[in-house]
Amino acid sequence: MSEFSHTARPESMSAFWMPFTNNRDFKANPRLLVSAEGMHYKDVDGNSILDGTAGLWCVPCGHAQPKIVGAIRDMVGQLDFAPTFQMGHPAAFELAEKLMDYTGHKFGHVFYTNSGSEAVDTALKIALAYHKARGEGGRTRLIGRERGYHGVGFGGISVGGIAGNRKTFGPMLPGVDHLPHTHNLEKNAYTRGEPEYGTHLADELERIVALHDASTIAAVIVEPVAGSTGVLIPPKGYLKRLRELCTKHGILLIFDEVITGFGRMTTPFAADYYEVEPDLMTTAKGLTNGMVPMGAVFSKKHIHDAFMDAPPGIELFHGYTYSGHPLACAASLATLQVFEEQDILGHAKSMQAYWEDAVHSLKGLPHVIDLRSIGLIAGIELDPIAGKPGTRAFGAFKQAFADGVLIRTTGDIIALSPPLVLEKQHIDELFGKLATVLKHLD
Ligand SMILES: Cc1ncc(COP(=O)(O)O)c(C=O)c1O
Numbered sequence: 001m002s003e004f005s006h007t008a009r010p011e012s013m014s015a016f017w018m019p020f021t022n023n024r025d026f027k028a029n030p031r032l033l034v035s036a037e038g039m040h041y042k043d044v045d046g047n048s049i050l051d052g053t054a055g056l057w058c059v060p061c062g063h064a065q066p067k068i069v070g071a072i073r074d075m076v077g078q079l080d081f082a083p084t085f086q087m088g089h090p091a092a093f094e095l096a097e098k099l100m101d102y103t104g105h106k107f108g109h110v111f112y113t114n115s116g117s118e119a120v121d122t123a124l125k126i127a128l129a130y131h132k133a134r135g136e137g138g139r140t141r142l143i144g145r146e147r148g149y150h151g152v153g154f155g156g157i158s159v160g161g162i163a164g165n166r167k168t169f170g171p172m173l174p175g176v177d178h179l180p181h182t183h184n185l186e187k188n189a190y191t192r193g194e195p196e197y198g199t200h201l202a203d204e205l206e207r208i209v210a211l212h213d214a215s216t217i218a219a220v221i222v223e224p225v226a227g228s229t230g231v232l233i234p235p236k237g238y239l240k241r242l243r244e245l246c247t248k249h250g251i252l253l254i255f256d257e258v259i260t261g262f263g264r265m266t267t268p269f270a271a272d273y274y275e276v277e278p279d280l281m282t283t284a285k286g287l288t289n290g291m292v293p294m295g296a297v298f299s300k301k302h303i304h305d306a307f308m309d310a311p312p313g314i315e316l317f318h319g320y321t322y323s324g325h326p327l328a329c330a331a332s333l334a335t336l337q338v339f340e341e342q343d344i345l346g347h348a349k350s351m352q353a354y355w356e357d358a359v360h361s362l363k364g365l366p367h368v369i370d371l372r373s374i375g376l377i378a379g380i381e382l383d384p385i386a387g388k389p390g391t392r393a394f395g396a397f398k399q400a401f402a403d404g405v406l407i408r409t410t411g412d413i414i415a416l417s418p419p420l421v422l423e424k425q426h427i428d429e430l431f432g433k434l435a436t437v438l439k440h441l442d
Pocket residue numbers: 114115116117118120149150151152223227228256257258259284285
């Protein structure tokens with residue numbers, strides 16, 4: 001065992017202030033992962049845990065995918081770090097070209113970040129700067145959506161629609177408005193794919209335009225499928241309508257594809273699934289198979305080109321020390337290769353119907369009030385315990401982990417998003433164990 005092997009229980013867990021975690025509860029009864037391969041994690045006691053969430057929507061090609069591991073190893077020994085401010089390294093440029101191929105050349109350029117949150121803030125800044133570069137600097141308003149999650153930067157939490165952020169972090173960015181969310185259990189419960197009801201909610205953008213005037217609005221940002229607030233699937237035609245309205249009013253449309261990008265919908269991006277072309281698209285997670293932190297903003301050519309008419313000098317005053325980090329570029333190049341060689345999208349597509357049937361087989365189990373599915377995503381909504389929101393689903397999460405499956409919960413919704421390399425036996429095990437958990441849940 002190497003001196004850098006970390007498979008034993010840590011002596012103390014006090015110093016690490018854990019993100020998005022009930023620290024006191026976790027540290028009293030920790031869940032410690034020490035290794036991962038393919039569809040499984042191993043915990044500190046040697047138990048195998050089936051990964052029903054691709055970590056955090058991160059590993060489409062499965063854990064420890066050998067080609068990607070090898071690419072990262074090779075790169076770290078060759079070029080550990082290289083700046084991309086007034087400098088460059090070949091892999092960053094090679095990756096950008098390959099990413100354009102992967103989008104089918106619907107986008108012309110890519111800006112690297114290190115996370116989804118940074119991708120979101122970058123996209124918002126590009127939108128503002130783009131209008132300014134074209135002489136429409138009055139377009140400063142940003143429109144998000146209720147129940148949207150766009151990471152944790154001040155831009156992202158401002159356009160996001162999560163009440164907890166407002167309560168905790170104060171007034172946010174000025175000049176932000178929100179579309180209504182589209183979740184409606186009365187009309188759309190137990191939908192497979194896109195729900196029928198709610199397309200008209202896109203027209204709320206007209207109300208916002210009438211209120212503020214289009215000449216003040218820079219961009220609309222939405223997750224095509226909202227993940228972190230509980231798998232909210234857009235109604236039929238909703239995203240197309242939003243696209244039409246943005247085009248009509250000269251407003252940029254940003255799709256936040258941090259979770260829907262890289263195959264989650266069985267297509268390269270949700271934009272392909274819905275046949276809607278955003279102007280900017282934010283990504284992260286699956287971009288490197290989750291193995292090295294990286295995010296990226298994809299830009300239509302005309303947006304990038306608007307910056308290139310400026311007087312000579314730095315065109316966009318923005319970037320991160322680790323934008324285009326060599327290890328992230330190596331991981332992403334290898335990820336794209338694995339997507340192609342192993343036909344990850346084709347495999348995901350071949351699992352989709354079986355996945356959907358498995359999701360909807362939970363109908364009628366105790367506490368289940370909705371089941372929804374699209375691509376290789378599932379949302380299982382539970383009836384909350386009165387006065388204790390989130391407690392019931394979190395109980396399911398803890399029990400599922402003890403039973404050897406990793407699920408994720410948000411409020412009283414269980415969100416599933418497995419690695420795309422899963423097979424039917426994994427679907428059987430995941431839903432079999434989950435059904436048992438639900439049957440015995442308080
Ligand atoms: C849609 C969306 N946008 C942004 C983010 C933030 O990404 P990160 O946690 O990498 O900053 C997430 C994370 O889950 C996300 O789901």
